[in-house]
Amino acid sequence: MESGAIVLDTTDHGESDLIVTLFCQESGRVTAIAKGAKRSKKRFVNKLEFFTYLQVNYQQKNEQVLAFLSEAEIYTCFPSLRQNLNLYGIATIIREFLLLGVKDGEPDNNIFRLTLWAFHRLDNKEEPRQVLALFLIQFFGYLGYRPDFHSCGNCNQTVQTTKSYRFNSSSGQLICSSCNQNNRCGRPLSQGTIKIVQTAQDQPLDRLHRLKISGSILKESLQLLHNFGRHIFQREITSWHVLAENKKTSSEPSYLKNPEQ
Ligand SMILES: [Zn+2]
Known part of the structure; x- marks a missing residue:
């Protein structure tokens, strides 16, 4: 079997x-054994x-059984991801989400293309947290989690600038201030965030890079x-802590494996 x-x-x-563990374009998640990969310097180095x-x-x-990896040729190794700690950290979060979301025998070309988009953008040193946000909005959508950010999940009224909104992660719904007068439900969301999520959900991949998200949004x-x-x-998403660490320190973190390679 040949695959990207x-x-x-x-x-x-x-x-x-x-x-x-590979995310294959043709077959989803595949776990393969690479015989002699640690010894044979030529084949898989x-x-x-x-x-x-x-x-x-x-x-x-x-x-049910391990695949046998016979050949591997590099298209790209995204070199910047290995040289820049911030980029490596964000790519690690994307990797963790892919390990959770990509299933054996279930190819998903949309998620595959989205992942390549994200790694290419990171490799080009674009604002890594913005790349992560755009990746996750579309990734959740492809997995079937596409919260409606156009209207309140309770009264179904279209989002209005005169109301405030909260997002309830458990129900995956936006709730307006009229429906949630004691503000017990979910976290507050600004109009700016609601707008950018709406837009990013609908944006085709070839135009996703045009969206800019910054600051408090x-x-x-x-x-x-x-x-x-x-x-x-x-x-818990265990790698998420790198977002906090990146702000504090530039020293070499423990999750950076084999930095010399
Ligand atoms: Zn409502």
Whole structure:
């Protein structure tokens, strides 16, 4: 089987092999063994790194067994992601969401293209938190979580500038101030955030880079997406802490594996 693939994870297997988790364009998530990857310097050297976009060739009898990775050729390794701590951190959050959302045997060309879009944008050193926000808005949508940001989830009235709104992560609904007079439900959202999420949900991939999110709207959007993501997957997003760390320090973090490669 031949496919475009993005490296999501690797673990050592014995003395010389690697187990690689790939996001394949043709087949969704594939876990493959790369025989001799740690020894044979020629065949896989520097190819099986996180985020790298490859053309792979693998054989698999069925989805219950490991695939056998026979070849891998690099399209791009997104070099900036490995040289810049901020970019690496954001790519790591995207990687964690992909590991949670991409399933065996379920190819999703939209998510595949969206991931390449995000890694290319990060590699071009665009504002990484903006890339993350736009990625997550569309990623959740492709997974079937596309909250209606055009109207209140309770009274169904179209969003109005005269009202204030909150977002309830559990129900995935926007609730207007008339329906939620004691403000107990969800987190407040500004009109600016509501507008940018609406727009980003509908934006085709080839025009997604035109959207700009910054300042308090970016901060609020990321908070919303973090909470919603935790709700969708019913777990903590462990790499999210890099967003806080990046602000404080530029020293080498423990999650940066093999920085010399
Ligand atoms: Zn309402």
